[in-house]
Amino acid sequence: MKTYTTTPKEDGFRMPGEFENHLGTYIIWPERTDNWRLGAKPAQEVFAQVASAIAEHEAVTVAVNEGQYANARHMLPDHVRVVEISNDDAWVRDCGPTCVTDGKEVRGVDWRFNAWGGLVDGLYFPWDKDDALAQKVCELERFNRYRLDHFILEGGSIHTDGDGTLVTTEECLLSEGRNSHLNKEQIEAVLKEYLNVEKIIWLKRGIYLDETNGHVDNIFAFVKPGECLLAWTDDKEDPQYEISRECLEILERETDARGRKLKVHKLHLPKPILITKEESHGVDAVDGTLPRKEGDRLAASYVNFYLCNGGVIYPTFHDENDQRAEETLKECFPDREVTGIYAREILLGGGNIHCITQQIPMV
Amino acid sequence: MKTYTTTPKEDGFRMPGEFENHLGTYIIWPERTDNWRLGAKPAQEVFAQVASAIAEHEAVTVAVNEGQYANARHMLPDHVRVVEISNDDAWVRDCGPTCVTDGKEVRGVDWRFNAWGGLVDGLYFPWDKDDALAQKVCELERFNRYRLDHFILEGGSIHTDGDGTLVTTEECLLSEGRNSHLNKEQIEAVLKEYLNVEKIIWLKRGIYLDETNGHVDNIFAFVKPGECLLAWTDDKEDPQYEISRECLEILERETDARGRKLKVHKLHLPKPILITKEESHGVDAVDGTLPRKEGDRLAASYVNFYLCNGGVIYPTFHDENDQRAEETLKECFPDREVTGIYAREILLGGGNIHCITQQIPMV
Numbered sequence: 191m192k193t194y195t196t197t198p199k200e201d202g203f204r205m206p207g208e209f210e211n212h213l214g215t216y217i218i219w220p221e222r223t224d225n226w227r228l229g230a231k232p233a234q235e236v237f238a239q240v241a242s243a244i245a246e247h248e249a250v251t252v253a254v255n256e257g258q259y260a261n262a263r264h265m266l267p268d269h270v271r272v273v274e275i276s277n278d279d280a281w282v283r284d285c286g287p288t289c290v291t292d293g294k295e296v297r298g299v300d301w302r303f304n305a306w307g308g309l310v311d312g313l314y315f316p317w318d319k320d321d322a323l324a325q326k327v328c329e330l331e332r333f334n335r336y337r338l339d340h341f342i343l344e345g346g347s348i349h350t351d352g353d354g355t356l357v358t359t360e361e362c363l364l365s366e367g368r369n370s371h372l373n374k375e376q377i378e379a380v381l382k383e384y385l386n387v388e389k390i391i392w393l394k395r396g397i398y399l400d401e402t403n404g405h406v407d408n409i410f411a412f413v414k415p416g417e418c419l420l421a422w423t424d425d426k427e428d429p430q431y432e433i434s435r436e437c438l439e440i441l442e443r444e445t446d447a448r449g450r451k452l453k454v455h456k457l458h459l460p461k462p463i464l465i466t467k468e469e470s471h472g473v474d475a476v477d478g479t480l481p482r483k484e485g486d487r488l489a490a491s492y493v494n495f496y497l498c499n500g501g502v503i504y505p506t507f508h509d510e511n512d513q514r515a516e517e518t519l520k521e522c523f524p525d526r527e528v529t530g531i532y533a534r535e536i537l538l539g540g541g542n543i544h545c546i547t548q549q550i551p552m553v
Numbered sequence: 554m555k556t557y558t559t560t561p562k563e564d565g566f567r568m569p570g571e572f573e574n575h576l577g578t579y580i581i582w583p584e585r586t587d588n589w590r591l592g593a594k595p596a597q598e599v600f601a602q603v604a605s606a607i608a609e610h611e612a613v614t615v616a617v618n619e620g621q622y623a624n625a626r627h628m629l630p631d632h633v634r635v636v637e638i639s640n641d642d643a644w645v646r647d648c649g650p651t652c653v654t655d656g657k658e659v660r661g662v663d664w665r666f667n668a669w670g671g672l673v674d675g676l677y678f679p680w681d682k683d684d685a686l687a688q689k690v691c692e693l694e695r696f697n698r699y700r701l702d703h704f705i706l707e708g709g710s711i712h713t714d715g716d717g718t719l720v721t722t723e724e725c726l727l728s729e730g731r732n733s734h735l736n737k738e739q740i741e742a743v744l745k746e747y748l749n750v751e752k753i754i755w756l757k758r759g760i761y762l763d764e765t766n767g768h769v770d771n772i773f774a775f776v777k778p779g780e781c782l783l784a785w786t787d788d789k790e791d792p793q794y795e796i797s798r799e800c801l802e803i804l805e806r807e808t809d810a811r812g813r814k815l816k817v818h819k820l821h822l823p824k825p826i827l828i829t830k831e832e833s834h835g836v837d838a839v840d841g842t843l844p845r846k847e848g849d850r851l852a853a854s855y856v857n858f859y860l861c862n863g864g865v866i867y868p869t870f871h872d873e874n875d876q877r878a879e880e881t882l883k884e885c886f887p888d889r890e891v892t893g894i895y896a897r898e899i900l901l902g903g904g905n906i907h908c909i910t911q912q913i914p915m916v
Contacts, residue, residue, distance in 0.1 A: 191626075191631060191634070191635075192631045192632075193631075256619070256637075256639040256682075259639075259685070259689070260685070263554075263688075263692075268554060268555045268556075269555075271554070271692055271693070271695060272554075272692050273636070273637075273689070273692060273693050274619075274636075274637040274638055274639060274689060275637055276619040276622075276637060319619075322622070322623070325626075326622070326636070326637060329626075329634055329635050329636060330634070330636050330693070332634060
């Protein structure tokens with residue numbers, strides 16, 4: 191693997207939209223007992239369901255720590271590939287490579303990873319295995335890479351339309367625990383160089399109480415260039431209402447890199463979901479890891495879906511809006527098979543289906 | 554990855570000769586300080602030289618334990634791929650998959666591995682990571698596999714001509730620490746089913762004092778069907794003389810699966826090489842691992858070379874026969890580039906270049 195000192199923009203590489211064709215998908219296998227209840231067994235069942243659902247559409251690789259290799263291999267279907275890649279937790283969206291392509295070759299952008307805020311407000315310590323994971327995926331796939339030693343980014347904090355536009359949140363990218371040595375313009379400059387985009391749309395905040403400092407991928411997603419989905423509630427008493435309304439105003443006001451107005455679909459959120467006593471008690475208490483306390487509200491959102499070749503895999507919550515979410519997604523993606531997976535066990539770990547997946551683009 | 558309950562012979566798969574075209578080569582990175590002196594640093598230098606030399610001819614993947622990933626990545630050239638696959642030591646010839654092909658697809662034969670003799674006379678304990686390595690290589694390469702839960706074999710204990718003939722040694726395959734629940738005929742039957750060969754030529758013993766119980770790959774190699782190399786000495790005082798003479802008689806007496814007489818080239822051994830005091834003192838003493846004692850004779854042999862696409866990578870010993878070995882190899886392989894690597898550091902660990910490589914056939 192070669193590490194370039196040039197940038198993707200200089201080399202003519204861009205980040206495709208997630209809706210473009212994939213070579214395959216990476217997932218990391220969950221195991222840490224201070225984040226996943228009951229020895230991670232319930233989460234593993236749901237991760238296996240997600241892997242199986244995606245594998246109906248494209249090749250899936252699951253990265254595991256050595257100690258979980260045999261268990262993962264037995265819990266996953268034969269046609270899902272299992273490989274050893276050491277990790278600190280199971281969020282490949284955030285620690286995996288951001289793949290860029292010139293249409294002939296794929297390269298990985300290997301951002302620095304610091305567990306969503308490092309020593310300021312990170313969620314666990316240490317995070318060195320996660321930080322090395324993107325490099326190892328690139329190696330395994332024989333991709334060359336761009337490494338940014340001084341820029342922290344998680345894949346879940348950005349969405350691109352593959353056509354020059356990137357959407358992110360100020361809550362995350364301007365957070366103290368990320369790149370506080372850089373101002374907004376300097377951060378924009380890095381994103382433009384390394385993702386080859388021209389226009390950055392800044393939302394203010396992500397989903398209420400999202401522990402990632404408001405990752406965009408839990409509140410917003412592109413359907414295709416010029417068209418997007420926004421997590422929404424009509425409940426004005428919910429703190430989420432003001433957040434979503436503010437996002438909507440920005441999205442309706444802005445134009446994208448090609449000068450288009452964005453068509454915004456509202457994807458209605460489930461009712462607030464709280465951690466139960468039983469769920470809280472199933473998690474090991476470890477100093478330095480974000481605790482999972484009874485009664486804490488989870489950042490549940492249907493927007494945290496994943497687009498794979500011909501498919502949409504989205505989370506359900508046994509909520510009355512599950513059906514409405516499916517209908518909205520089917521309207522937005524009429525050519526894709528829309529599959530819901532009951533994902534409370536992923537949500538309990540701090541994210542959802544989009545957070546646990548990372549696409550490798552097709553060339 | 555699918556695990557078949559059929560056999561390669563039933564499915565029309567055969568093990569190609571090493572001299573046939575390769576997709577690439579696997580190597581495992583050395584690190585255990587109870588086998589490799591001075592924290593394995595000198596051995597790592599030589600492994601890196603071997604990887605680099607092979608990478609001149611074909612794609613090389615180096616499997617490493619997590620803790621050595623960064624070091625291996627820095628010591629190896631960019632175009633050598635580094636992947637995490639947990640291991641107990643660095644002998645992929647013996648614990649890696651034996652690849653079989655039908656010309657369209659490659660599958661792995663995943664023998665059981667017990668560190669050259671298990672609890673009878675194995676060389677270290679435990680060996681569970683090594684035993685799982687073949688499966689992980691198959692997974693990574695997206696090969697399906699055949700798994701033999703009740704048959705112990707190391708790749709270094711067999712050589713095939715790809716044309717129906719297999720050569721092995723009684724010293725190893727009939728050893729008490731391998732398959733003592735099976736007799737010679739039963740062992741032959743397994744080899745014939747899983748490697749799709751018709752004729753097995755049994756040499757008696759391998760190189761004098763070879764700790765692998767006389768692996769064939771240190772004393773014998775095929776040049777091509779009908780033609781082979783045999784480790785040789787003219788020194789009648791050397792215990793090796795009688796061993797090599799016995800092999801020669803068998804090889805001259807036997808015919809191969811196609812009824813051919815074998816043309817045997819003698820590859821003259823270096824003079825006896827003994828472990829020095831300094832070398833012995835550089836190795837950690839650990840109960841249960843074969844000690845490296847000052848004055849012990851090493852099983853040095855030029856036959857422990859590796860054939861890669863268009864190349865022969867062979868060990869040198871700073872011995873007067875180095876030049877003669879090169880000449881013999883150039884005569885045998887006129888169309889290949891012959892490269893010698895000073896390999897005392899590999900020899901000190903108990904094997905040589907062939908032992909640390911495993912070919913993946915091209916289809």
